[in-house]
Amino acid sequence: MLNFTKWHGLGNDFVLMELSPDAIPQEKIAGFVHRVCHRHFGVGGDGLVFVYCDDKGFINMRIFNADGTEPEMCGNAIRCVAKYLYTKGLVKDTSFPIQTKAGIKVPEVIIKDGEVTAVKVDMGEPILESEQIPFKGERGSKVIDQEIQVDGKKILITAVSMGNPHCILFIDERVDQFPVHILGPQLECHRLFPAKTNVEFVEVLDRNRVSVRVWERGVGETLACGTGACAVAVGGSLCGHLDPSVEVNLSGGRLYVEWGSNNHVYMTGPAVEVFQGRCRVERWEVGS
Known part of the structure; x- marks a missing residue:
């Protein structure tokens, strides 16, 4: 059984797991993602987000689309990850770096009356060439x-x-x-x-x-x-x-x-936790 949380940013929804994708055999990851994200036979989502610390202690985010492909970056997902990390007490500062396949991005949780009301993300410089x-x-x-x-x-x-x-x-x-x-x-x-x-x-x-x-x-x-x-x-x-x-x-x-x-491009918007749960997977789908 794997623990997960379900999140959305403006309806763009994700299954979030504290797990490195390297824990899943490479040849099985697309099938695993597709099964979890399936809206009838799985949890359901536009994508599956893996959040983990690497061997240097840096927070990493990797996202896979529902079809098993891996994009470089997702703005809605990183807002969800930032709020998740802050509200779960996994980070103390309101602004912190997250390593993605598109480089380091720096979200800032915006707090009003003790609640996270939005997340602002420094998305870096646009690429035009x-x-x-x-x-x-x-x-x-x-x-x-x-x-x-x-x-x-x-x-x-x-x-x-x-x-x-x-x-x-x-x-x-x-x-x-x-x-x-x-x-x-x-x-x-x-x-x-x-x-x-x-x-x-x-x-x-x-x-x-x-x-x-x-x-x-x-x-x-x-x-x-x-x-x-x-x-x-x-x-x-x-x-x-x-x-x-x-x-x-x-x-x-x-x-x-x-x-x-x-x-630099700055994006500000909401992130919402929908629910928490556990999903059952076959033993061959996830490595030890």
């Missing part, structure tokens, strides 16, 4: 309002990495009526994104507010994406649509993102 996103463009170039072909049609995209790749479309119609389920998977697997990509569909409301729907790589449409909200703020500023401080309205709720003068 095409080869680092990665995007198959001219080396060193930026992907800003670039025309590409999708299913025989020309569309404009902007690409940003926040440690994981994002493809951003600014649309001239209501985002709640946009065919996300058609264009989302086409862009996720587009040949120009060799590592696939997350996709954000953005309706600009004014220079400080947007409405966004997210097609998440390896998951499908999700209610929210923290790194996606950060990418939207950066991409919108680069395209001239947005100011550096933006309210991002997602299907699951609201995030606040600021692209600071130091080139």
Whole structure:
């Protein structure tokens, strides 16, 4: 039996375990994650988050999507991890580093009347060079309002990495009526994104507010994406649509993102514990 907690950040939900993924045989981890995240036969979630200390004593977070693939980073998940660590007394300071596959991120829990009301995360600097996103463009170039072909049609995209790749479309119609389920998977697997990509569909409301729907790589449409909200703020500023401080309205709720003068992106939003439990796994699925 394994202990877990269930969390969500604006409806983007995760199963969180205090366990290193190295405890699971590499050839079994995708099946293990899929089984735990299955919404009918498992706990259910968009992803499984492993939280553990490495041999140097650093806090690590690794996340796997429900399909068993491992993204580099997840903004909603790191807020949940930060609140989990603080409320469980596993860290004492309100701000502390967490090692991710996208590098060290520094969340800060925001406390009001003795309760954690939100988590602000220094998400680091956005990555704009095409080869680092990665995007198959001219080396060193930026992907800003670039025309590409999708299913025989020309569309404009902007690409940003926040440690994981994002493809951003600014649309001239209501985002709640946009065919996300058609264009989302086409862009996720587009040949120009060799590592696939997350996709954000953005309706600009004014220079400080947007409405966004997210097609998440390896998951499908999700209610929210923290790194996606950060990418939207950066991409919108680069395209001239947005100011550096933006309210991002997602299907699951609201995030606040600021692209600071130091080139760091700061994301603030909630994290909610849903329940705690124990799940039964076969002995072959987890190593000793």
